[in-house]
Amino acid sequence: MNRHDVALGSLAGVASATAGLAVGHLVAALTTPAASPVLAVGSAVIDRTPTALKQWAIERFGDSDKLILLASVLVGTLVFAAIGGVLARRWFPAGAAAVLVLVSLAGWAALARPEARAVDVLPAVATAVVALAALRWLSPGPSGPVEVVDGMSRRRLLLRAGVITGGAIVAGSAGQWLIARAQAVSNVVLPRARKPLPPLPRGLESRFRDVTPFQIANKDFYRVDINLTVPVVDHETWSLRIDGMVDRPFELSFDELLELPMIECDITMCCVSNEVGGPYLGGARWLGVRVSDLLERAGVRSGADQILSTATDGFTISTPLAAAQDGRDMIVAVGMNGEPLPRAHGFPARLVTPGLYGYVGGTKWLTRLTVTTYAKKEAYWTERDWAIDGPIKIASRIDTPVALRAVDAGRIVVAGVAWAPGRGIGKVEVSVDEGDWREAEFGPDAGVDYWRQWYLLWDAEPGRHTLRVRAQTPDGEYQTEKRATPFPDGSSGFQQIVVQVR
Numbered sequence: 001m002n003r004h005d006v007a008l009g010s011l012a013g014v015a016s017a018t019a020g021l022a023v024g025h026l027v028a029a030l031t032t033p034a035a036s037p038v039l040a041v042g043s044a045v046i047d048r049t050p051t052a053l054k055q056w057a058i059e060r061f062g063d064s065d066k067l068i069l070l071a072s073v074l075v076g077t078l079v080f081a082a083i084g085g086v087l088a089r090r091w092f093p094a095g096a097a098a099v100l101v102l103v104s105l106a107g108w109a110a111l112a113r114p115e116a117r118a119v120d121v122l123p124a125v126a127t128a129v130v131a132l133a134a135l136r137w138l139s140p141g142p143s144g145p146v147e148v149v150d151g152m153s154r155r156r157l158l159l160r161a162g163v164i165t166g167g168a169i170v171a172g173s174a175g176q177w178l179i180a181r182a183q184a185v186s187n188v189v190l191p192r193a194r195k196p197l198p199p200l201p202r203g204l205e206s207r208f209r210d211v212t213p214f215q216i217a218n219k220d221f222y223r224v225d226i227n228l229t230v231p232v233v234d235h236e237t238w239s240l241r242i243d244g245m246v247d248r249p250f251e252l253s254f255d256e257l258l259e260l261p262m263i264e265c266d267i268t269m270c271c272v273s274n275e276v277g278g279p280y281l282g283g284a285r286w287l288g289v290r291v292s293d294l295l296e297r298a299g300v301r302s303g304a305d306q307i308l309s310t311a312t313d314g315f316t317i318s319t320p321l322a323a324a325q326d327g328r329d330m331i332v333a334v335g336m337n338g339e340p341l342p343r344a345h346g347f348p349a350r351l352v353t354p355g356l357y358g359y360v361g362g363t364k365w366l367t368r369l370t371v372t373t374y375a376k377k378e379a380y381w382t383e384r385d386w387a388i389d390g391p392i393k394i395a396s397r398i399d400t401p402v403a404l405r406a407v408d409a410g411r412i413v414v415a416g417v418a419w420a421p422g423r424g425i426g427k428v429e430v431s432v433d434e435g436d437w438r439e440a441e442f443g444p445d446a447g448v449d450y451w452r453q454w455y456l457l458w459d460a461e462p463g464r465h466t467l468r469v470r471a472q473t474p475d476g477e478y479q480t481e482k483r484a485t486p487f488p489d490g491s492s493g494f495q496q497i498v499v500q501v502r
């Protein structure tokens with residue numbers, strides 16, 4: 001085997017695999033997007049990644065963790081396909097076997113999903129057929145011995161590979177377009193809350209640049225979930241089931257849910273993976289039905305201590321039953337900032353639980369609430385060693401000035417947000433260069449479940465300075481000084497930044 005063989009074989013393998021994956025993606029777009037070979041394998045990898053590594057990836061890459069994962073799966077696949085292509089040049093059945101190994105992996109990943117249906121094998125089948133046909137077309141001779149390396153001229157092979165790659169681009173883009181189109185939000189009309197709240201006031205963002213807005217727009221709201229494609233749920237056929245340790249299990253259609261008494265509430269959601277100073281939190285106005293109303297109707301039996309919620313894709317979250325019974329506004333939300341939930345944030349319905357991190361209280365694409373016990377049932381993250389109770393820690397963040405960016409000497413606005421959902425923020429303090437703690441001023445107040453904007457005017461002298469911030473609840477509990485470890489405890493810790501003053 002010479003270099004010529006390796007190059008042409010790799011090209012044939014990569015082009016065939018690309019065509020197969022692209023057609024598989026298109027078939028998946030027409031049936032079940034999540035069964036697309038690359039997406040299915042990517043999701044299978046996510047589910048099997050050790051928690052600590054997943055944590056690291058979310059912190060390091062944020063929302064692009066998904067892109068990086070997909071790119072790695074794709075590169076791995078193409079390397080394997082290149083080897084298959086080289087083998088096929090020597091002896092076609094060997095290359096074909098390599099393709100089939102890859103495709104079986106994709107088929108298995110598609111069918112191993114909890115919500116898999118039999119048709120979900122189709123994308124893998126389409127991938128196999130197309131990849132094998134393309135590989136055959138790009139490989140010389142019936143069982144191509146080395147001697148007939150030039151049984152197909154190099155030019156002809158390049159031309160064919162070009163045709164196949166072009167077709168792959170068309171098929172793949174068509175699939176991607178179909179998936180994006182299906183994700184457009186439908187025209188649901190939301191009911192009004194029983195007692196509508198006055199609109200949230202504009203916050204400090206109207207006075208100072210670079211402060212996080214008091215209310216985060218839906219399109220800017222952070223997104224954290226294990227899904228590579230946003231689930232597209234048809235609200236016409238969707239239902240919410242309340243079952244488990246209850247006297248009267250029942251099921252609601254979307255319309256039936258919308259007829260129940262709705263409350264409006266301002267709640268700040270936060271991800272446990274948010275690092276000190278990190279972006280994974282946001283405040284929004286939610287519209288929904290109290291979980292306690294639903295549970296009352298079902299009649300909770302004694303002995304239960306957990307609500308296990310299930311998403312349409314089989315993902316589960318466990319929430320302490322107490323959160324639904326201690327009077328806080330734990331809701332099945334259907335509205336976010338006056339609009340139906342965006343698909344990325346759980347359309348048609350999700351849980352929102354004030355005071356608990358998203359992984360224990362924020363189930364998106366919700367379809368079932370099961371009253372049970374921690375002894376009997378575990379959820380996705382608690383199976384992966386995260387704490388079963390996830391109260392949000394008191395925390396604060398500096399939004400401006402931005403760390404390491406130079407600012408001009410003089411009066412500088414130091415501002416940011418602080419949050420302790422469920423308890424509220426009583427005081428925020430800032431210290432410059434390890435000096436005394438100075439109390440900051442507040443922006444508007446939207447209740448204990450909502451974050452608080454704060455600011456302090458600082459007369460900055462030229463030089464390098466460190467700024468630190470800490471927050472306190474109204475009952476005097478300070479946030480912890482060190483970031484809490486191990487990871488299941490979530491981030492706290494004072495943020496400290498260095499600013500260069502000119």
Ligand SMILES: Nc1nc2c(c(=O)[nH]1)N[C@H]1C(S)=C(S)[C@@H](COP(=O)(O)O)O[C@H]1N2
Nearest residue numbers: 222223224225226271311358359362363364
């Ligand atoms: N179905 C589903 N719900 C989910 C998750 C998920 O992976 N799947 N992630 C949870 C986590 S870890 C967080 S922090 C919140 C984030 O909600 P958001 O994306 O609307 O900000 O959703 C929660 N709900």
Ligand SMILES: [Mo]
Nearest residue numbers: 271272358359
């Ligand atoms: Mo999270």
